Amino acid sequence: MTTNRFETAAKQAETWSDDTLLARMLLKESLAWREFHRRFDRLVYRCIHKVTSRFPGSLSSEDVREIYAQFLLGLTRRDMHKLRTFDAERGNKLSSWVGMLATNAAWDYLRTVARQPQCTELSDAENVGEIEADPYTQLLDKERWGRIDATLQTFSAKDRTFVRLYYMDGLTPEEVAEEMHISVKTVYSKKHKIRCRLQRMLQPIVDHAA
Numbered sequence: 280m281t282t283n284r285f286e287t288a289a290k291q292a293e294t295w296s297d298d299t300l301l302a303r304m305l306l307k308e309s310l311a312w313r314e315f316h317r318r319f320d321r322l323v324y325r326c327i328h329k330v331t332s333r334f335p336g337s338l339s340s341e342d343v344r345e346i347y348a349q350f351l352l353g354l355t356r357r358d359m360h361k362l363r364t365f366d367a368e369r370g371n372k373l374s375s376w377v378g379m380l381a382t383n384a385a386w387d388y389l390r391t392v393a394r395q396p397q398c399t400e401l402s403d404a405e406n407v408g409e410i411e412a413d414p415y416t417q418l419l420d421k422e423r424w425g426r427i428d429a430t431l432q433t434f435s436a437k438d439r440t441f442v443r444l445y446y447m448d449g450l451t452p453e454e455v456a457e458e459m460h461i462s463v464k465t466v467y468s469k470k471h472k473i474r475c476r477l478q479r480m481l482q483p484i485v486d487h488a489a
Contacts, residue, residue, distance in 0.1 A: 284332070288310055289310070289314070292310055292311065292313070292314040293314065293317075295311075297367070297372070297374075298367060300314055300318070301362060301365065302450050303365065303476055304359070305359055305362060310415075316484045317375075319374065322377060323347065323350060323381040324343070324347065324379075326381040326382045327343055327350075327381055327384070328343065329382070329385075330386060331346070331385060331389070331396045332345060332390065335381035336390075337392075342362060342388070343400050346388045349384050349387070350381050350385075352382035353380065354380070361447055362399070369456060369462045370462060370463060371453065371463060375453075376450060376453070379451060381450070410446065427477070430477065434473070434476075437459070441469055441470075441471035441473065442473060443458065444458055444459070445466075452466040452467060452470075
């Protein structure tokens with residue numbers, strides 16, 4: 280009888296909307312978390328493998344399991360803060376949000392592993408672009424960044440924040456949207472406008488340097 284009740288409840292959980300599932304997860308209902316695993320585990324592992332497959336021979340199935348565990352810990356940390364920040368009204372699907380979190384968990388793990396000496400290939404991957412340039416190139420880069428920084432000072436504080444979050448901190452569009460309290464659609468629109476404005480303002484400098 281108990282088994283039948285459990286199976287009935289599990290079947291009912293399969294009909295829950297994503298909003299209902301999330302609300303019940305935040306209430307720490309075990310049935311909701313089981314349903315979460317049923318719906319999204321394959322997606323989570325797919326996102327993890329998509330990242331780890333870029334470094335064949337450097338990672339094992341044990342690493343994948345560790346990333347998965349870190350992903351789950353991230354969901355429950357700080358009173359499930361990451362899950363609480365999901366907002367369907369921004370046009371996101373819960374599956375897309377979960378996939379983004381899983382992908383971020385994989386990259387976070389890789390950055391940690393890359394700092395360990397024995398993981399040569401991953402260390403090389405993290406250090407790409409860090410080879411020291413010759414003094415002349417360094418001087419040119421410094422001058423260019425100085426001009427870009429001066430140009431950015433003419434932008435609004437909000438646009439400068441966007442540039443810092445997106446281009447310097449490397450946040451995803453979803454993370455930028457969360458930080459700035461805007462929609463993901465607005466993130467892409469703002470990215471395009473800022474890039475075009477920078478190109479327009481810096482083009483005379485580039486032409487002069489050439």
